[in-house]
Each structure stands twice: as C-alpha cells, then as structure tokens.
Amino acid sequence: MRNLSYIPILILVLNLTALRSQELKIFTLNDFDLKGKVKTCLVSTDYGKELFEFNKNGVLKKTVTQYNDNDQDITYYTYKDGELLEKRMESYKNNVLDESTSMANFYKVDTIPNRKVTEKIISYDKQFLEQEQYYYDEAGRLVRIISSNVEGVDETTLEYTQVKNELTVSTFTNGILQKAVRNSIKKTPNGDQEVILTKEYIDGEPNTATEEVFNSAGKLVTSEEFLYDFTKKEFVSQKKRYYQYTDGVLSKMIKKTINTESAEKYIFQFDNHKPSNWVKQIVTPGNTYTTRTITYYPEEDLKEETSN
Numbered sequence: 001m002r003n004l005s006y007i008p009i010l011i012l013v014l015n016l017t018a019l020r021s022q023e024l025k026i027f028t029l030n031d032f033d034l035k036g037k038v039k040t041c042l043v044s045t046d047y048g049k050e051l052f053e054f055n056k057n058g059v060l061k062k063t064v065t066q067y068n069d070n071d072q073d074i075t076y077y078t079y080k081d082g083e084l085l086e087k088r089m090e091s092y093k094n095n096v097l098d099e100s101t102s103m104a105n106f107y108k109v110d111t112i113p114n115r116k117v118t119e120k121i122i123s124y125d126k127q128f129l130e131q132e133q134y135y136y137d138e139a140g141r142l143v144r145i146i147s148s149n150v151e152g153v154d155e156t157t158l159e160y161t162q163v164k165n166e167l168t169v170s171t172f173t174n175g176i177l178q179k180a181v182r183n184s185i186k187k188t189p190n191g192d193q194e195v196i197l198t199k200e201y202i203d204g205e206p207n208t209a210t211e212e213v214f215n216s217a218g219k220l221v222t223s224e225e226f227l228y229d230f231t232k233k234e235f236v237s238q239k240k241r242y243y244q245y246t247d248g249v250l251s252k253m254i255k256k257t258i259n260t261e262s263a264e265k266y267i268f269q270f271d272n273h274k275p276s277n278w279v280k281q282i283v284t285p286g287n288t289y290t291t292r293t294i295t296y297y298p299e300e301d302l303k304e305e306t307s308n
Helices: 009-016 299-307
Strands: 038-045 048-054 060-066 072-080 083-093 103-110 116-123 128-136 142-149 152-163 166-173 176-188 191-202 205-214 220-229 234-246 249-256 261-270 278-284 288-296
Antiparallel strands (some): 072 083, 083 103, 116 128, 128 142, 166 176, 176 191, 234 249, 249 261, 261 278
C-alpha cells in the first residue's frame, strides 16, 4: 500500500466525490491510511471537518463534509455483492437540502461477454445530468468510457503498452491525447522502487508532468513536478520533494526548487488501539495540524457477525 498520510484528507475526499471519474473505485480503509476495524474517523483541520464511516468489512459507506454550522455535503455509498450499487451526494445550505446540487449515481453491472458498468447521474430535482459507460477488456482493464450529457457525447479510450518492466497507460478523449502514465520498477541496493511518471496534455500538447518514486514498503520517497518548455522541447523540473521516514512514519519533507530549499517536519501521535492509528499530525515550522478522532467496531460485534 502507498502511504497517503502526507496528503490532506479533505482534498482527497473532494476528489473522491467529484461528478466524473476516470475509473470506478470502491474506497476502503487503506485509502485513508487507517488500520484495524475502524467504524468512524472524524478529521479536523484548521480549514474544516470531514467524517468517514466504514462498514465492518472496511469499505467506505458515508462521508460528511462540514463547511460551517449551516452548510454540509453528505455522501452515501450502497453496495450489493461487492459492487457499488448507488451513491448519493446531498448538499445542505443553511441546513436545507438543495435539490438542484444534490445528485444520485446509479450503477448497473454487466459481465457478459466482458465487464461493462453503466453509471447514471440524476439530480434530486429529477434532472438528468450525465451517463457514463465503462468498458473493460478480458483482463479486467478499463479500455473505454462513453460519456453523454445534454452537451453531447465524448469517448475516452485507454491504451496499454508494455515494454519489458514498463507499463504505459495512455488516455485519449475523442482521439486527442490527454494523459500518459508510465509505471516501472527500478532496482536499487535497498530493494525495488516503483516509479510512476504522469504526463498531462492540453489539446494533445504536453503541459505538465509528475514523477513519483515509492520504496519497497510502498511509501513515497520523492516527487518531482515538471513544466513543458516548448523552446527546449522537453519537460523542465520545477520542484522536487524528498520524504524521510522514522520507523516507517513520515518525519520530514524537503522541498527544492531552482532557487530555494525548505523543510517541514512531521510529528505524529498515535492511539492505543492495536493496530494503532495516528490521531494527531503537526507540521512545523508552520504549526499546521490535523487531528483524527477514531472509533472502532467492538470485538464482540465482529465475533457475533462472523458466527452468524
């Protein structure tokens, strides 16, 4: 598992609840750097609160984004036979449900001859917003998405290219290259490293790139941001981050640009549960903080469910 403790969780969840996604995904405890039989996790920062609820199998079933005392978004996830069946996002403004911005996503799964998932998105005031059809190949890889709404139909295709130990996934929208992600394994004296290079394009022209390197434990050790220079006809490094860990826990991040260098130190406090989870993160010198209030399913509930 790749370590996500350095990513602000509210930002992560806003991405999870976006209207459109490239690929359907069921989120679990691992996606939120949580261990054990977690029931709820309340994340508090200096810019908001987010509540996560999980079922006894560790699958996300509800999120609550609290913007202030009167405004919040609540998302519910419903599953059947291990598949996402329905997702509802309810938006409350001044403690009143806003039907025009609240929406429901309905999913239908077909598996013959190959897997196909149809997603329909409808607002609470019964307005059709969008339909997505996800097509998979015989290996279970997403290869095509057909998106349709009142503005028309778009086709996204994904091409997979394997060269030795490198796999590149290229994403095209209506035939125009949008993104290319290259995943490769690099052998080092300290073990194999996973290198993910993501290139973003605008109208088929190169724009930005990011390279992430993960160690053998799945933890991010470096990330580098690039901007395409049309004069030099190459991606030029803009910023690089180095992550250091102590006993497997993020302890320091060094950021370097062409002209500057700075560092942040991370301090974590953990609860007494086994396995333990961090409940407070402090980042210096800015002294920003994140706290997590975590509740767990009682062991007797889990034993009772297993015996039934």
